[in-house]
Amino acid sequence: MRIILCGFGVVAQSFSELLESRTHDLYSKFGLRPRIVGVFDSKGCAYDETGLDLKKLNKIKKQSGTVRNYDKSIKQISGKEIIENFDADVLIETTASNYKDAEPGMSHIISAMKKKMHVISVNKGPLALAFPSLMELANYNQVMLRFSGTVGGGTPILDYAKNSLRGEKILSFQGILNGTTNYILTNMAEGMSFEDALNDAKSKGYVEADEALDLDGLDAAAKLVILANWIMGMKVTMPDIIKKGIRKVNTNDIKNAEKNGSAVKLIASCDKELTVSPVEIKINDPLCVNGTLNAISFTSEHSGTQTIIGRGAGGTETASSILRDLIDIRKEITKS
Amino acid sequence: MRIILCGFGVVAQSFSELLESRTHDLYSKFGLRPRIVGVFDSKGCAYDETGLDLKKLNKIKKQSGTVRNYDKSIKQISGKEIIENFDADVLIETTASNYKDAEPGMSHIISAMKKKMHVISVNKGPLALAFPSLMELANYNQVMLRFSGTVGGGTPILDYAKNSLRGEKILSFQGILNGTTNYILTNMAEGMSFEDALNDAKSKGYVEADEALDLDGLDAAAKLVILANWIMGMKVTMPDIIKKGIRKVNTNDIKNAEKNGSAVKLIASCDKELTVSPVEIKINDPLCVNGTLNAISFTSEHSGTQTIIGRGAGGTETASSILRDLIDIRKEITKS
Structure with a gap:
């Protein structure tokens, strides 16, 4: 070949x-x-x-x-x-x-x-x-x-949804699809300011040369476009995504989430709308993973909600x- | 057909x-x-x-x-x-x-x-x-x-490992494969005694007619046999599993785990040996799910560790x- x-x-x-x-x-x-x-x-x-x-x-x-x-x-x-x-x-x-x-x-x-x-x-x-x-x-x-x-990355999310769930109807999904922003938000939950967390992520080589791709949710939105087309049969492109990055997430948002037993995560969601946005997720929700991990939860008609977690890049x-x-x-x- | x-x-x-x-x-x-x-x-x-x-x-x-x-x-x-x-x-x-x-x-x-x-x-x-x-x-x-x-149950774990990870070599895996014992252990982590937690699970209809199937790890061991044969190509049956149930887990074990930032879970593991046994799992490990959820983590040669979480029965x-x-x-x- x-x-x-x-x-x-x-x-x-x-x-x-x-x-x-x-x-x-x-x-x-x-x-x-x-x-x-x-x-x-x-x-x-x-x-x-x-x-x-x-x-x-x-x-x-x-x-x-x-x-x-x-x-x-x-x-x-x-x-x-x-x-x-x-x-x-x-x-x-x-x-x-x-x-x-x-x-x-x-x-x-x-x-x-x-x-x-x-x-x-x-x-x-x-x-x-x-x-x-x-x-x-x-x-x-x-x-x-x-x-x-x-x-x-190496976690076969697309394949899982398309093949392992064949015969099933996926109704909606939401995921943490960008490891860099998840790393930053995890650090902020542990007390760092946005700037310090960003610099830490940069020093570890996690941030794209053009940081906007991570911080403004472009990378997550691109993945959402791919998922929506491939898994849900939608015909959408980047402009169809309602997108908000993590630049405006501050220490107060993080603390409020904590009070609700939650954490702020950049969530790409396909439900009635296609959105990428910081959202509070309950700490005990399987989707609520930390560090550079990626996670996605598919809700299907007969098999309930299933979550896959893995390293998203590398x-x-x-x-x-x-x-x-x-x-x-x-x-x-x-x-x- | x-x-x-x-x-x-x-x-x-x-x-x-x-x-x-x-x-x-x-x-x-x-x-x-x-x-x-x-x-x-x-x-x-x-x-x-x-x-x-x-x-x-x-x-x-x-x-x-x-x-x-x-x-x-x-x-x-x-x-x-x-x-x-x-x-x-x-x-x-x-x-x-x-x-x-x-x-x-x-x-x-x-x-x-x-x-x-x-x-x-x-x-x-x-x-x-x-x-x-x-x-x-x-x-x-x-x-x-x-x-x-x-x-x-409806979470296509076998299919994921066999098909979605094709071309990959799975080195080991460990999982929470029995929702009933996980429900009992979760309740114990929240302060219930073993007996109360068991009775609560019974009242919800989660426990098999023969409770030994859940409590002594037989159900988890049977699933481990199936996974080991199908995914790892082993030729094993029930007697090859080293098996210990949750009947002897007590409030002290649960408290000690908590001190270590962990929780006691009934883990089916395929590594050097095939075992089913109560094990401390770090709270922030994606595998550490609560309630009746099932979870399994596969560690593969090139794609790192990937976890699938879903309802195990129903x-x-x-x-x-x-x-x-x-x-x-x-x-x-x-x-x-």
């Missing part, structure tokens, strides 16, 4: 290392023999139609900061050119999410699907801004568009979700 | 009502047109090769306490005879669990599989005592043996898990 990898940051490197370490078991268990035929980061590219040497690739990136140095004899071309000129079965999009125009991820995904490649995206931008039309494009081109890693975790998507795609291809 | 239903207690009645209310949507969504051709309870049976009238069946049972009165003109025969004389695609086994000889469920399941029927069991007894050999018998007869409702919930199994079987049959 030939793969083009867009971006080579933490998640993509973890994925590449995962493939390296699991070559044998992926083949014996799933008949999966993945070859990365092209990869690019912000500084350059590497490609080889017979498959790049993953060990070398991972080492070069670590040493020099770019895949450009993998093979200095090849011509440097753009990501777009790689997608257009190389034959591959699957494109994996891992460049950074942005919610203005979702580029360059949006163009990568569209070009790939038009070339009949299946797509795995852990980049939330394109899905948040254009989920319904990207899904249509995938159907039109008869390719699969997968995105397990966009919500819950390179290895998200890489393992890409692998799950890849195994799925392989399975579907073999079927037809 | 022709179904024989063994037992017609709370779960089976909920299932029958679920089928009644979802006839149209099951056909349009899943191509599923279930017909119950035979059913029996402890007092008698009802059968009709063209499918029983579910509305009438549910009404008669409610009014008279047995399905025997569905059609007084038919000859009353034993459950065994129904299984042997009727053609059906699926047998659903819902009689009460027992961990001595697992009868009559064990005979129902074995007879059905020998007759090439697929089996859905929510009866834990046969699986706890003979999981490996029942699975072999199913393979030998090329039928499916499903049991989603045995662990977690007629409607368990009925919805039978329906999921039925949809699965229908899907698999159509494939081949």
Whole structure:
């Protein structure tokens, strides 16, 4: 299975290392023999139609900061050119999410699907801004568009709701979908001011380069868009979310919540409306998790309310979700 | 799809009502047109090769306490005879669990599989005592043996671990798998004595007719056997579980746990050993749920620890898990 990898940051490197370490078991268990035929980061590219040497690739990136140095004899071309000129079965999009125009991820995904490649995206931008039309494009081109890693990192929230609850009707759901803001709010509940809690989260590397993505609820809203489309069959995009971040949560709000046996959490909710907003959640509600944990509660017609809790991010975790998507795609291809 | 239903207690009645209310949507969504051709309870049976009238069946049972009165003109025969004389695609086994000889469920399941029927069991007894050999018998007869409702009621714990985490290696897990003991321990944490808490649970109808099944950890151990076989690929049965119930947990244990920021929970654990035993769990661990809730935490190689929380029992919930199994079987049959 030939793969083009867009971006080579933490998640993509973890994925590449995962493939390296699991070559044998992926083949014996799933008949999966993945070859990365092209990869690019912000500084350059590497490609080889017979498959790049993953060990070398991972080492070069670590040493020099770019895949450009993998093979200095090849011509440097753009990501777009790689997608257009190389034959591959699957494109994996891992460049950074942005919610203005979702580029360059949006163009990568569209070009790939038009070339009949299946797509795995852990980049939330394109899905948040254009989920319904990207899904249509995938159907039109008869390719699969997968995105397990966009919500819950390695915790298979999307899969759980879609597959494990098949035959059930999900009526509503609410979740803590952004670990960074949850970490900040947890610290505030323990007495820190918003500023101190934010700085602490920054010092631990939890905050996005553009802090607005976390603090203003954009990241949580993007995940809500994906969940609403995929699980509830809605056709919505980012502007449909009513959104309020945590910047205005102060020590008084936290104390009031505590008096009510509750804690303030940034909750993404799909009920009558789609909202992201700080909400008081009872301490003994399974949803009320602390630190960087993510949690989501689905309320279904016959099975009551079920909650899944897990780490919402992390390179290895998200890489393992890409692998799950890849195994799925392989399975579907073999079927037809 | 022709179904024989063994037992017609709370779960089976909920299932029958679920089928009644979802006839149209099951056909349009899943191509599923279930017909119950035979059913029996402890007092008698009802059968009709063209499918029983579910509305009438549910009404008669409610009014008279047995399905025997569905059609007084038919000859009353034993459950065994129904299984042997009727053609059906699926047998659903819902009689009460027992961990001595697992009868009559064990005979129902074995007879059905020998007759090439697929089996859905929510009866834990046969699986706890003979999981490996029942699975072999199913393979030998090329039928499916499903049991989603045995662990977690309507919370699809088995499915989550097996499917949503595909491509992942689960290293260990631990769970609160018995809602009754969790309810008792929760009450004790709030100050009740063991006896008062037990009586309160009894008055709410939470305790099994044979209270040892809950209090001595048999129910939790049976679920652990099922999880260990299905998810970890172990070949174990009830005697392999090291088991200790909650009868000896006293107010001091509860208070000591509280001092450590913990609570005493009856934990079923699969790590180096398979154990069911009262254990101190940190209050802020997602696993530490209260009341009748069930919870299980899976620790996997790449995705960290993930916890699922939900109601572990209930007629409607368990009925919805039978329906999921039925949809699965229908899907698999159509494939081949």
